[in-house]
Amino acid sequence: MTVSVVPERIPALEALSDGFCMMGPDWRLTYCNAAAERMLGTPREELLGLTVSDAFPGADETSVRERLSRARDADGPVRVPGEEIFTHAPRSFCVIVTPAEEGVALQLRAVEPDAGRSGGLLESLRHGCVAVDAAGRIIYANRAARGVLGARRDAVPGAEIWPLLPREPAILRDTLRAALADGKPHRLHAIKVEAEPFRGRFFDVWTRPLGDGGASILFEDVTARIERDRDLARYAAEAEEASRARARFFAAASHELRTPLHAIVGYSHLLATATFGDLPREAQRAAERSSMCAEHLSRLVDDVLLLSTTEIDRLRVVPVRLAPADFLHAAMEPLRVQAEAKGLSFTIAAPETLPAVESDPERLRQVLQAVVGNALKFTPRGGVRVEARTAGGTLEFRIADTGPGIPADDRERIFQPFEQLCDPSRTDSATRGTGLGLTIARQLALRLHGSLDVEDDGATAGAVFRLRVPVDFPTQE
Numbered sequence: 001m002t003v004s005v006v007p008e009r010i011p012a013l014e015a016l017s018d019g020f021c022m023m024g025p026d027w028r029l030t031y032c033n034a035a036a037e038r039m040l041g042t043p044r045e046e047l048l049g050l051t052v053s054d055a056f057p058g059a060d061e062t063s064v065r066e067r068l069s070r071a072r073d074a075d076g077p078v079r080v081p082g083e084e085i086f087t088h089a090p091r092s093f094c095v096i097v098t099p100a101e102e103g104v105a106l107q108l109r110a111v112e113p114d115a116g117r118s119g120g121l122l123e124s125l126r127h128g129c130v131a132v133d134a135a136g137r138i139i140y141a142n143r144a145a146r147g148v149l150g151a152r153r154d155a156v157p158g159a160e161i162w163p164l165l166p167r168e169p170a171i172l173r174d175t176l177r178a179a180l181a182d183g184k185p186h187r188l189h190a191i192k193v194e195a196e197p198f199r200g201r202f203f204d205v206w207t208r209p210l211g212d213g214g215a216s217i218l219f220e221d222v223t224a225r226i227e228r229d230r231d232l233a234r235y236a237a238e239a240e241e242a243s244r245a246r247a248r249f250f251a252a253a254s255h256e257l258r259t260p261l262h263a264i265v266g267y268s269h270l271l272a273t274a275t276f277g278d279l280p281r282e283a284q285r286a287a288e289r290s291s292m293c294a295e296h297l298s299r300l301v302d303d304v305l306l307l308s309t310t311e312i313d314r315l316r317v318v319p320v321r322l323a324p325a326d327f328l329h330a331a332m333e334p335l336r337v338q339a340e341a342k343g344l345s346f347t348i349a350a351p352e353t354l355p356a357v358e359s360d361p362e363r364l365r366q367v368l369q370a371v372v373g374n375a376l377k378f379t380p381r382g383g384v385r386v387e388a389r390t391a392g393g394t395l396e397f398r399i400a401d402t403g404p405g406i407p408a409d410d411r412e413r414i415f416q417p418f419e420q421l422c423d424p425s426r427t428d429s430a431t432r433g434t435g436l437g438l439t440i441a442r443q444l445a446l447r448l449h450g451s452l453d454v455e456d457d458g459a460t461a462g463a464v465f466r467l468r469v470p471v472d473f474p475t476q477e
Contacts, residue, residue, distance in 0.1 A: 013033045014033050014034050016033060016035055017035055018035060018107050018108060018109050019032070019033065019035045019036030019037075019038075019039045019040070019106075019107070019108030019109075020032070020033045020035065020036055020105070020106070020107055020108070021033075021036050021047075021055075021105070021106040021108065022100065022103060022104075022105055022106075023052075023068070023103045023104050023105075023106065024102060024103045025102040025103055027051055027052055027065055027068070028049055028050060028051055029047050029048055029049065029050050029055050030048065030103070031048070032044050032047050032048070035108070036108055039108050040055065040056070040108075042055075052065065052068075067097075068097060068104050094108075094109045095107070095108060095109075096109065127218055127219060127220045128141075128142065128145030128146075128149075128217075128218065128219030128220075129141070129142045129145055129216070129217070129218055129219075130142075130145045130149075130161065130216065130217040130218075130219075131210065131214060131215075131216045131217075132161050132176075132180075132214050132215055132216075132217070133213070133214040134180060134213035134214050135160075136160055136161050136162055136176075136180065137159065137160055137161070138159050138160070138161050138164075139214065145217075145219060149161075149164040149165070161176070169191050169192065171188060171191065172188065172191060172205060175188055175205065175207055176207055176215065176217065178207075179207035179208070179209060179215040180209075180213070180214070180215050183209040183213075184209065185206070185207065185208045185209065186206075186207045187204070187205065187206050187207075188203075188204065188205040189204055190202045190203075190204060190222055190226055191203055191204075191205060201221060201223045202221070202222050202223045202225075202226045203219050203220060203221055203222060204219075204220040204222050205217065205218070205219055205220075206218040206220075257301050258298075258301060261294065261297060261298045262298070264290075264294045265291065265294040265295055265298055268287055268290045268291035268294050269291050271283075271284075271287035271290075271291075272284065272287040272288045272290075272291045315363075315444075315447055317360045317363060317447055317448065318360050318362075319358045319359050319360050319473035320358065320359075320360070320361060321356050321357070321358050322356065322357060322358075322359065322361050323354070323356055324350055324354040324355075324356075324357055324388050324390075324395060325350040325351060325352050325354055325388070327361060327364070327365075328348060328350045328368070328386065328388055328397075329348060329350070331364075331365045331368055331369065332346075332348055332368070332369075332372065332386060334369075335369060335372050335373060335376060336348075338373075338376055339376055339383070339384060342376065343381075344379060344381070344382065344384060345382070345383030345384075346376075346383060346384055347383065347384070347385040347386070348385075348386050348387075349385065349386070349387040349388070350386075350387070350388040351388075351389075354388060354389070354390055354395075355390060355471065357390075357395045357469070357470075357471045357472075358470075358471070358472050358473040359395075359448055359469050359470075359473055360448060360473075363444050363447060363448055364448060364469065366440075366441070366444055367441045367444045367445050367448070367452065367467060368386075368397060368399075368467065370437045370438065370440060370441040370444075371399050371438070371441055371452070371465050371467065372384060372386060372399055373437070374437055374438060375399055375400075375401035375403065375462075375463065375465070376401075378401070378403045378404070379401040379402055379403035379462065380403065381402065382401070382402025382403075382462070383401070383402060384399065384400070384401045384402075385398075385399075385400045385401075386398070386399050387400075390471060393470060393471050393472065394450075394468050394469070394470060394471060395468070395469050395470070395471055396466060396467070396468050397466070397467040397468075398464065398465070398466055399464070399465040399466075399467070400462065400463070400464045400465075401462040401463055402461060402462045403462040403463060404462065405461060405462050405463050406454055406463045408456065411453075411454045411455075414438055414454065415438050415439055415442045415452075416439065417436055417439045438452075445467060445468075445469070448469045448470075448473075449469065449470055449473065449474050450467065450468050450469035450470065451466075451467075451468050452465065452466070452467050452468075453465070453466055454466075
């Protein structure tokens, strides 16, 4: 390997943190970069043209020339301890000598004076740290690495690493050989060591090339992380099974509750309507109240059943093509009657020119009836307006009422199960609802690949809900 003679300034060499010098055949400096200038403590203008003894104070000219001559005749870079070249420079260096055309190139790498302290830090690391030369002989191994390799401290320096490496897994040896051969960093993830005393433990292993052709190896014990990940996976599986069991319980319990509830609702209605004959006024009021409470409980059971079905993602969605205007008028007809009975205005704005959309009509009807029914329930006077329009591949429904409105801080809370706002219009537990309607409506909107949000458009005193669904239902469904 040879290095071509360089010109006086090269940006790439000037940016190096290591010092870089060139010496010609007459053993005089022909180039030095800015880092070499700082390390030697002499301006480069004064260094250029100097001999070794002049450039490196304290150097023995004859012995240095002999070392550099042997390096020049070598096939590649030679690492020379700094004290063998000079001793009285401002700092100590490790010198890497590379043959060059009619001379040599010198790379000056600073050796920190607190190397002993650095060694102490390496010894205290809980990760194993090993350095080997190009032949695989150990240059250094800290305490943790000696434990991994099962080697005594006095037996490590100079020993070959191959007999000390665990035979299993074989990829550990192969990776180190590859790092020494190609000079590239490698990493092994969570390899399991089968040798004692670390049988059954897992390690991440990094190998990085060193400047002299060797490599460094870092062993990180990740057994605790692997076990923690396994525990988390087990806990997640157990939680998922518990969620499925809870959903099955709610579904079964809801079905079992429905049969007696239907009987209670039916007979209470018969009593309240005097089907079995006239009742005293007090008995008739009790029957009416009982019928109202039974219907409320029946709605609660129905909502819990639907919510549990939605949570376990078993609710079936069957998209078909539908005309938004016709669909909206048909879906809102029962609610129009309810609004008229309450003395509220009810407006539907859906142009006949709206393009056909693809969605599940039953699920879309459930969402709209839940949101509009909620608006009617909590609007004491005024009215409710339902608008439909398309924009950017989305069908949007806007439901606005003239009720008390929803504070900004509560606009997400109302979509949580059993969450209800406290205001004078919501004082009767039998008429205010189950607290699940909006929760179910939003989950149904998500099943339709849409969204349901409450907004403040600044133009309406009450609440404004926006339901958005895609015009074309995603094909993956």
